[in-house]
Amino acid sequence: MTRPHDYSTAKEELQxxxxxxxxxxxxxxxxxxxxxxxxxxxRVSLNVAEGEFVCLVxxxxxxxxTLLSIIAGLEKPDSGTVFADGKRVSGPGRERLVxxxxxxxxPWLNVLSNVLFGLNLKHNLSRKDRLDVARYxxxxxGLTRFExxxxxxxSGGMKQRVALARxxxxxxRVLLMDEPxxxxxxxTRDQLYGDLQKIWQAxxxxxxxxxxxxxxxxxxxxxxxxxxxxxxxIQEEFVIxxxxxxxxxxxxxxxxANRISTALKDIGRTERKPALV
Amino acid sequence: xxxxxxxxxxxxxxxxxxxxxxxAKLWSPVLLPAPGQVAVYLKEAxxxxxxxxxxxxTMRRLLVGYLVGLIGGLPLGLLTARWNVARDTIGxxxxxxxxxxxxxxxxxxxxxxxxxEAAMLFVVVMGTLWSVVIATETGVRNVPPxxxxxxxxxxxxxxxxxxxxxxxASLPFIVSGMKQGWAFAWRSxxxxxxFVTILTGFGLGQxxxxxxxxxxxxxxxxxxxxxxxIGLLVDKIFFSPVETFLHRRWGTSxx
Ligand SMILES: Nc1ncnc2c1ncn2[C@@H]1O[C@H](COP(=O)(O)OP(=O)(O)O)[C@@H](O)[C@H]1O
Ligand SMILES: [Mg+2]
Numbered sequence: 001m002t003r004p005h006d007y008s009t010a011k012e013e014l015q016x017x018x019x020x021x022x023x024x025x026x027x028x029x030x031x032x033x034x035x036x037x038x039x040x041x042x043r044v045s046l047n048v049a050e051g052e053f054v055c056l057v058x059x060x061x062x063x064x065x066t067l068l069s070i071i072a073g074l075e076k077p078d079s080g081t082v083f084a085d086g087k088r089v090s091g092p093g094r095e096r097l098v099x100x101x102x103x104x105x106x107p108w109l110n111v112l113s114n115v116l117f118g119l120n121l122k123h124n125l126s127r128k129d130r131l132d133v134a135r136y137x138x139x140x141x142g143l144t145r146f147e148x149x150x151x152x153x154x155s156g157g158m159k160q161r162v163a164l165a166r167x168x169x170x171x172x173r174v175l176l177m178d179e180p181x182x183x184x185x186x187x188t189r190d191q192l193y194g195d196l197q198k199i200w201q202a203x204x205x206x207x208x209x210x211x212x213x214x215x216x217x218x219x220x221x222x223x224x225x226x227x228x229x230x231x232x233x234i235q236e237e238f239v240i241x242x243x244x245x246x247x248x249x250x251x252x253x254x255x256x257a258n259r260i261s262t263a264l265k266d267i268g269r270t271e272r273k274p275a276l277v
Numbered sequence: 278x279x280x281x282x283x284x285x286x287x288x289x290x291x292x293x294x295x296x297x298x299x300x301a302k303l304w305s306p307v308l309l310p311a312p313g314q315v316a317v318y319l320k321e322a323x324x325x326x327x328x329x330x331x332x333x334x335t336m337r338r339l340l341v342g343y344l345v346g347l348i349g350g351l352p353l354g355l356l357t358a359r360w361n362v363a364r365d366t367i368g369x370x371x372x373x374x375x376x377x378x379x380x381x382x383x384x385x386x387x388x389x390x391x392x393x394e395a396a397m398l399f400v401v402v403m404g405t406l407w408s409v410v411i412a413t414e415t416g417v418r419n420v421p422p423x424x425x426x427x428x429x430x431x432x433x434x435x436x437x438x439x440x441x442x443x444x445x446a447s448l449p450f451i452v453s454g455m456k457q458g459w460a461f462a463w464r465s466x467x468x469x470x471x472f473v474t475i476l477t478g479f480g481l482g483q484x485x486x487x488x489x490x491x492x493x494x495x496x497x498x499x500x501x502x503x504x505x506x507i508g509l510l511v512d513k514i515f516f517s518p519v520e521t522f523l524h525r526r527w528g529t530s531x532x
Pocket of ligand 1: 031032033038039040058059060061062063064065066067
């Protein structure tokens with residue numbers, strides 16, 4: 001990639017940071033809803049290695065977002081613990097940044113200022129370093145030309161790119177992505193799969209990626225974990241042993257996707273007919 | 278340009294109709310003077326300084342009252358949005374008092390402060406404060422939770438969260454609250470000036486009042502025109518640009 005901009009002063013800030021190891025131990029969470037108590041997560045345990053790309057797949061409502069929020073520290077589990085690099089997660093922190101399904105960009109800020117938001121909270125950086133870092137990530141997601149644009153002027157795909165740049169800019173150890181591409185058209189999505197894998201390889205992050213699209217999961221994940229609903233549990237695990245970067249249209253990827261899909265349907269069947277369990 | 282011509286045409290026709298009604302003696306000339314007579318009054322009042330003087334006095338009262346209302350209303354609105362206790366107490370009070378027409382504050386103000394500037398200020402503040410409180414509270418409560426969650430993960434909390442996320446996110450609501458507060462302040466001040474005939478300075482409302490006392494209808498109508506024009510100007514010079522800016526940033530309108 002050509003870099004017309006000189007990022008030398010922000011060099012230190014732009015060094016890849018060691019990705020985190022995540023340990024999730026017996027995490028349970030229930031919600032009180034109008035229809036009664038919903039057990040969203042039932043003793044979920046899961047390890048994610050440093051720099052691993054893990055995809056969580058499951059029908060909607062099986063607790064994927066809840067688990068992500070708990071890993072982020074945005075919500076507290078009823079019981080169980082999340083450890084990041086051996087330290088207990090007790091609240092949100094910028095080592096673990098979240099990308100939501102809606103871009104959640106701040107409409108009162110332009111594109112550049114959105115990317116600067118997290119950087120401005122790093123008090124050790126100079127103004128120039130922050131700008132350099134923000135511009136570096138805008139370039140990484142291919143939006144240099146749009147740094148002065150208002151967020152509503154961007155297409156859905158561009159918005160998610162900005163959201164990705166905003167999440168990457170503070171150099172987190174973990175990226176938590178909650179169906180970030182679900183609302184995009186297929187073409188834009190295919191492009192982002194390539195970009196995300198490139199960025200992941202360049203920046204070495206631990207990524208937990210939630211989706212209900214099995215193909216997407218097989219394309220992106222080192223491992224794909226299958227969630228079952230009511231109560232939310234991890235049902236099955238698939239190791240995707242394919243070279244990267246992976247094209248979403250690879251034939252061998254389709255085989256993995258089929259296996260995951262079948263397993264997902266089985267879960268659906270057993271759930272609908274509890275007598276068969 | 279076309280819109281401007283249409284508007285000019287509209288107001289020109291209004292003036293013509295007015296002049297025609299005067300000549301046709303549809304009403305007694307005592308009740309409705311001709312546009313020319315109003316213009317003459319305005320010219321004279323402008324020439325001898327009455328108009329400028331009254332306008333300055335009125336604007337000063339308005340500005341002070343409005344600013345006090347804003348400075349009090351914003352934090353109170355944030356407070357009621359943040360703590361349910363404040364909402365149940367201050368918020369409920371604000372909701373109730375907001376429905377009270379501001380002229381209803383005048384008797385109380387007169388009893389408490391007499392015929393003084395303080396009475397006037399009190400009425401304007403009461404007219405402004407509560408609508409600003411409510412607009413701010415509504416604005417803050419309407420901030421999509423996802424903004425806070427996103428900001429939280431990036432390490433924002435406490436004062437930073439309020440200043441950099443909650444306040445800007447509720448800006449569209451706050452600005453419309455400020456606009457409403459301005460309209461209320463303006464109405465309250467006119468009510469106050471008409472009823473509180475103090476000696477510390479003649480505002481536009483007092484000119485209006487004395488116009489009636491002297492049966493000088495050209496004065497009454499002239500002052501009414503001035504009041505309307507000031508209201509319009511403030512809207513066009515101050516609020517419109519701010520609203521246009523917000524719409525452009527948020528992408529909420531094709532304005
Ligand atoms: N804040 C909440 N209040 C009540 N119920 C909730 C809340 N958040 C999630 N739930 C419930 O918990 C379950 C899991 O939700 P979620 O984690 O959003 O699922 P997913 O992301 O897999 O679609 C659902 O049944 C949902 O209704
Ligand atoms: Mg979800």
